[in-house]
Amino acid sequence: MKFAFVHQNFPGQFGRLAAALAREGHEVVGLGTLAKCTVPGVRYFSYVPVAGPDDEPFDHRFSPVIPRLRRAYGAAHAATRLAEQGFQPDVVMVNTGWGENLFLKDVWPKARHVAYFEYFYASTGQDLDFDPEYPIDNAETIWRLRAKNAMQLGAFDAADLAVAPTTYQRDTFPAYLRDRIAVIHDGIDAQRLKPSTAVSIRMGKDGPRLSRDIPVVTYVSRNIEPMRGSHIMLRSLPDMLDLDPRLQVVIVGGRGKSYSGNAPGGKTWFDVFREKIDRPVDWSRVHMVGNLPYDQFVKVLQISAAHVYLTYPFVLSWSLIESMALECRIVASDTAPVREVIRDGENGRLFPFFDHRALVERVGQTLDNPQESAAMAARARAMALASYDFETVCLPQWRDFLGIPAAPAR
Numbered sequence: 001m002k003f004a005f006v007h008q009n010f011p012g013q014f015g016r017l018a019a020a021l022a023r024e025g026h027e028v029v030g031l032g033t034l035a036k037c038t039v040p041g042v043r044y045f046s047y048v049p050v051a052g053p054d055d056e057p058f059d060h061r062f063s064p065v066i067p068r069l070r071r072a073y074g075a076a077h078a079a080t081r082l083a084e085q086g087f088q089p090d091v092v093m094v095n096t097g098w099g100e101n102l103f104l105k106d107v108w109p110k111a112r113h114v115a116y117f118e119y120f121y122a123s124t125g126q127d128l129d130f131d132p133e134y135p136i137d138n139a140e141t142i143w144r145l146r147a148k149n150a151m152q153l154g155a156f157d158a159a160d161l162a163v164a165p166t167t168y169q170r171d172t173f174p175a176y177l178r179d180r181i182a183v184i185h186d187g188i189d190a191q192r193l194k195p196s197t198a199v200s201i202r203m204g205k206d207g208p209r210l211s212r213d214i215p216v217v218t219y220v221s222r223n224i225e226p227m228r229g230s231h232i233m234l235r236s237l238p239d240m241l242d243l244d245p246r247l248q249v250v251i252v253g254g255r256g257k258s259y260s261g262n263a264p265g266g267k268t269w270f271d272v273f274r275e276k277i278d279r280p281v282d283w284s285r286v287h288m289v290g291n292l293p294y295d296q297f298v299k300v301l302q303i304s305a306a307h308v309y310l311t312y313p314f315v316l317s318w319s320l321i322e323s324m325a326l327e328c329r330i331v332a333s334d335t336a337p338v339r340e341v342i343r344d345g346e347n348g349r350l351f352p353f354f355d356h357r358a359l360v361e362r363v364g365q366t367l368d369n370p371q372e373s374a375a376m377a378a379r380a381r382a383m384a385l386a387s388y389d390f391e392t393v394c395l396p397q398w399r400d401f402l403g404i405p406a407a408p409a410r
Contacts, residue, residue, distance in 0.1 A: 001404060002027040004082075004089040004108070006075055008098045011039050013116065013165070013186045016390045017398055018042050026404075029087060031078055031100075033071070047078035061140055064148035068099025076103035083107055091402055096155035105158045114402070115159035117181060119315050120152060120172040121145035127227065127259075127312040131354075134226050134260075156180070163401065166316050168337040184397045187390030188321050195327035195381070199302040203250070203287040210287075210303050214246045215367050218304040218328075220297070220319045221253040224270045225260035228253075228317070229310025229333055229353060231273045236356040237286060238279035243364050249286045250300050259314065301326045306366040306373075310353060311335055325384035329373040331362045341387075347380035 003021055005014040010032030022028040022041025030037060030044040037044045049070035053062070093114040094101035105113050122128065123142045129135070136142065152173075156162065162181045164170040170181045200211035210216050217240060221228035230253065241247055255268045263269040270288075292300065297319075301307060307328035309320045316337040323330060324341065330348035332338045344350040349366060351358040366373045387393060399406065 001091065002029075002087070002089040004029045004031060004079070004087075004092045004111070005042075006031045006092065006094040006100045006104070008033045008071055008095075008100065010034060010037050010044065011042075012095055014093065014095075015039055016187055016189075017395070020390075020395055021404070027087075029082065029089065031075060033074075045078055045082065047074045049074040050077070061144060064144050064151065068151050069102075072099045072102040075100040076107055079104055079107040094155075096152055096159075099151055101155050101158050102151075103158075112160045112402075113158060115155045115162045117152065117155070117162055117164045117169070117173065119169055120174070121149055122172065125313075126172060127314040130312045131226055133231070133354075161401070166337065166340055168313075168340050169315060182401055184401060185321075185388050185394050186318070187394030188318060188325060188384070188388055189391075190321075190325040190381075190384045190389035191391065193298065193322055193325035193384075195377075196302045199299050201296065201299045201303060203248075203289065207287060208248070210248055210250070212303055212305070214248060215244050215305045216303050217247065217249045217306045217308060217363060218300055219249070219251045219253075219308040220301075220317075220323075222291070222317075223254045223256045223258045224251070224268070224273070225257055225263075226269065227259040227312050227314060229312070230269065231276070232310055232333075232354065232356050232359065233308055234270075234273040235277055236359045237277060237281045239357060239360040240363060241282055241285055243360065243367065247285065247367075250304075251286065251288050252290070252292055252297060252300060253288075254291045298322075298326065301328055304328050306331055306363045308359065308363070309333070309338070311337060312353075313337060316340070321384055321388045324380040325388075327377040327381040329366045329377045330380060331359065331366055341383065342380070345376075347376050347383055349376070 003026060005018050007014060010030045011018055018028050018030060019039050028042045030042045031047055035046055050073040052070050053066050089108055089111045092104055092108055092111045093116060095116045097118050101115060163184050164181050165185045167183050170178055170183050173181060197212050200209050202209045219233045221230055224230040255270055263272050301323050307323050308331050310333040313336045330342060332342050332348055332350055333353040334350040335353055342348040349362040351362045
């Protein structure tokens with residue numbers, strides 16, 4: 001079979017699936033805006049969004065539409081060139097969040113077009129009005145999200161099949177559309193992500209070497225920002241450090257922004273959050289390590305004695321599933337996307353998102369009850385293997401969904 005995967009940041013969510021299909025001998029093409037991208041066995045083509053109005057700032061009123069239309073035209077022109085060269089895919093899969101699928105059905109009319117949906121915005125009940133500390137005070141913010149949703153609805157019209165990675169994310173879409181959206185997770189390499197008691201990692205050139213011999217609390221977010229509860233984590237630090245004089249905290253995440261827009265006053269969100277911590281923090285015991293290479297990220301989780309994860313009602317992070325596979329002792333926010341994978345007292349501990357003292361209490365319980373916490377962590381790993389391992393769970397689901405013949409026995 002022939003497959004085309006389209007994502008402005010290819011491979012995005014499609015990396016494992018595209019590589020697996022290429023290994024089996026299928027012809028796989030990737031299309032994106034990056035200058036180059038290497039996925040084994042995949043032919044990658046870069047496209048350029050068409051000339052037009054410049055991309056507007058993150059919060060500009062036209063930002064949900066103009067950049068997406070520019071990408072849609074650019075992707076369609078690149079697909080047209082591939083069609084003229086004889087490439088006619090059987091399946092075209094597109095992450096609809098960037099607008100790229102709008103015209104591809106006209107270029108490749110005989111293919112089955114699959115819309116990969118991540119999230120449908122709402123003015124109430126999800127991320128937008130969740131945090132009273134950072135309220136939306138501009139009506140046009142909601143209007144921009146409605147425009148973004150309109151692009152998603154247009155993607156339905158251009159798709160034969162639709163899929164979302166979690167039930168929560170599927171259910172953000174209008175009720176009349178949900179039964180048209182399958183739920184298949186991207187999958188993680190759960191079999192290779194294993195716990196280890198032998199790992200140690202040095203914090204910077206001159207920092208301490210941390211291992212499972214001392215209590216290490218970990219937190220991961222792509223960037224330090226409100227959407228992933230970074231303000232709650234930082235606010236907990238004084239009480240967290242009081243739990244044990246040996247305790248160290250490792251915070252993984254950049255100083256930019258991913259989902260939460262710009263911090264006020266031209267500051268970084270870290271600066272904003274740090275100013276609001278109500279007691280002094282011993283920063284020699286808090287290691288802000290930025291964004292790490294993947295192997296270092298794994299090692300940080302392997303030394304964790306308690307791993308903290310928070311999120312608004314929003315897209316669930318791969319890192320939570322990966323931390324489950326690594327048998328982390330998880331303390332997570334009691335929010336809808338988290339409850340899909342973490343059951344309080346069964347495979348982790350939950351706490352009310354805004355209660356940083358409850359977060360510290362749950363971390364303390366995790367550290368003070370090592371056997372109980374280890375049993376929960378083992379159940380978390382079992383769930384990751386049973387529900388989210390790419391090779392044994394998600395790939396077979398993708399095969400059934402896309403009508404891909406089973407791979408020949410090796």
